Amino acid sequence: MDLDKAKQTFIIEAQELLGAMEEALLTVEGQADQAEAVNAMFRAVHTIKGSAGLFGLDGIVHFSHTVESVMDRVRSHQLSLSSALVSLVLECHDHLSQMIADLQGGDPEPPASREVGQGLVNRLLPFLEGKGVEAGSAAPVVSRQTSKVPESEQGSWHISARFGADVLRNGMDPLSFIRFLGTLGTIIHMAPFVDGLPGGEAFDPETCYYGFELDLETDADRQTIEDVFEFVREDSRIRIIPPHSKVEEYIQLIRDLPEEERLLGETLVAGGSITAKDLEECLQRQKQESYEGGSVQGRLLGTILIEDQAVPPPVVAAALDKQKKFQERQAHELKVVKVQADKLDKLVDLVGELVIAGATAKVLAGQTRDDRMMESTAIINNLVEAIRDTALGLRMVQIGETFNRFRRIVRDVSKELGKSIDLEIHGAETELDKSIVEKLSDPLMHIVRNSIDHGIEPLEIRKARGKPDAGTLSLNASHESGSILIEVSDDGGGLNRSKILAKAMERGLISAGSAPSDQEVCNLIFEPGFSTADSVSNLSGRGVGMDVVRRNIDELRGNIEIETEEGLGTNIRIRLPLTLAIIDGFRVGVNHASYVVPLDMVIECLDLGPFLESEENHLINLRGEVLPFLRLREVFRINEEPPQRERVVVVQYGETRAGLVVDKLLGEFQAVIKPLGGLFRQIRGIGGSTILGSGEVALILDVPQLVQLATEQKHAPLKRLPALPVIG
Amino acid sequence: MFNIQEAKRNGQTVLKLAGELTIYSASEAKTGLAKYSDKKSPQELDLSGIEEIDTAGVQVLLWAKREAAGRKRPITLVNHSAAVIDALDLLKVTSLFGDPILIVPSGK
Incomplete structure (x- = not known):
């Protein structure tokens, strides 16, 4: 047996078990029937101890034995699971995690870790009193068959x-x-x-x-x-x-x-x-x-x-x-197979290439005008599409795991601050791309901490405001037309508009006397180094964080918005694309170039003429609903003559709709998103590029930015986008 | 060593069993007892000389008792030795024999 490999398996197993243990620990309080959770904790520690024994990891065996003994007493109802004990076991859990991490790092049992372990064991000992167990002398294997029964x-x-x-x-x-x-x-x-x-x-x-x-x-x-x-x-x-x-x-x-x-x-x-x-x-x-x-x-x-x-x-x-x-x-x-993430990435890359190659084949087949050829490429294309969806589906993970991590944070932080906070989680089963989930964890952490620290008020203030003693923090996830919506809401004090304004003026972010909209005020908190906290705690308040949050969300091609009501609470909404790699696109033509709009965001396509409401104000009338529109021709400064008939693609992002005026509608297209080089990062309106079946490059439109642009332009004269460098 | 001695007491035939009545002597005991299955059949089996007895030995005694009962010439087991009392007690077969057992104070 390859021992290294086996050890790796042990580490992974232990990490999973510890995850399960933590979850059990965090949910056990307040549960009427604790047996299941207690069993889960016991099993986790017991299994880790047993496996560690196989590898001769005496430190882990020794430590987990003591924890196990305590859990065993809880399990047999000799000991009740008090809040203090839960906290202690949580610490033990952390220590075990650390030991496993040390093991993975190749340095099992550094002396510092041993001290921590001994300290925890000493604190556990009182819980074992009366049991007559020498916790210090760990017996690695406890026989299940006791020869004497009580x-x-x-x-x-x-x-x-x-x-x-x-x-x-x-x-x-x-x-x-x-x-x-x-x-x-x-x-x-x-x-x-x-x-x-x-x-x-x-x-x-x-x-x-x-x-x-x-x-x-x-x-x-x-x-x-x-x-x-x-x-x-x-x-x-x-x-x-x-x-x-x-x-x-x-x-x-x-x-x-x-x-x-x-x-x-x-x-x-x-x-x-x-x-x-x-x-x-x-x-x-x-x-x-x-x-x-x-x-x-x-x-x-x-x-x-x-x-x-x-x-x-x-x-x-x-x-x-x-x-x-x-x-x-x-x-x-048996239904679950663990696969290395890089293998999956490789597969998705290959599928991306396959989609491009398939598109090329389709174009060529169309040129041959050979029916059988076209039929066969059509079948292949259908299969490629199915493979693409499946391959991307493989990367989808439920967001619940990320959310659950916050139970711990909320618990720890609220204890530290002496606040009582209930965490509600909705839509934990919502799936999104694994890479997004990973990058989302940090920003969410900042937001959650901010909510706990600044959002939810201390008990006295809550009482004075007639709110329930325990604050509520809720994490929601749901799908929304081609994107995923993650909401973090609290029933705390909300953002203090005047305080933010004062701070912003002090820092010169806005000029005195200007009257920014609520949204603009809210956005100020994303400015680097911005903090209105009166005191700096070790949790938040240093003004580092929200700007990082926005940067992270931007990198994910998502956006973040804040809705707040002073005294009532704050709701932070993050919208993210479902996936980062391949999208169903809708291809449109302007002059000789093709552009791709993510299909999920397309509502309908119209002729511009009959719906034009006001050329001057760039408005169309869609069956009574007035929407702003943008001419891509103008956005990208294409100075050729427009065609006789112009078309409008109505797109929606979040709750806002707008029309994009183009020359031609070219139909659906699977777009493998290729990131733009650093040079093009600053260009608004463009989210990426893709390769068409013909080998040409098409730009993928950044609908959120365009929608925003269209909305702004309703109030102000058209802002020109910076000149677009010629591509290809 | 196992042996059977015939004796007369008050005109009745008494068989005195002595020595070790165990699996090693069970056959011998059976054969020995079978000899008395005719008209000379004894009324009593004196067990005072049994120094050691095991399940096989108890089985032989039980067999003899039942055989005699079957011939309508019942025999009584008397003078149980300590070893016999102990074995019958352990096997809980005392009542199967139905013979009164004189319990001798163990201290003698």
């Missing part, structure tokens, strides 16, 4: 024995078994069974005819009792039926078993309700019966076990349930 769970075992004929001859004596059972506990009842003893000459003095039924009160476990009969099992019939209290215990044990593929029998053995010997025997019987009965399969194992009274029905039911659950889970797991 006094209270004692009960009487029923043992039914019919000894084989040769038992005596083989030097075994039932007497000694009984004598030994007597040492394990108290035989509270016993009935001999000698009905098989024949009369007359048929009696063979060396054959054993003896058997018994007895009830034994003992605190020994099944295996111990079973071992008594170890040497006579083969030819005797020994049934050991657990006391009633044990039934519960077995069911519990079976439920607590780690999730693995197991056969029914194996589950029962692992749970201790039957022993390996029992199982072997029953399987043998099953085989035998199926052979004798001539059927393909004899009685089911569970049936045999129940009918032969080795195992009480509820225990079998629990084991079967467990088996089924695992099968379901496995079926689900």
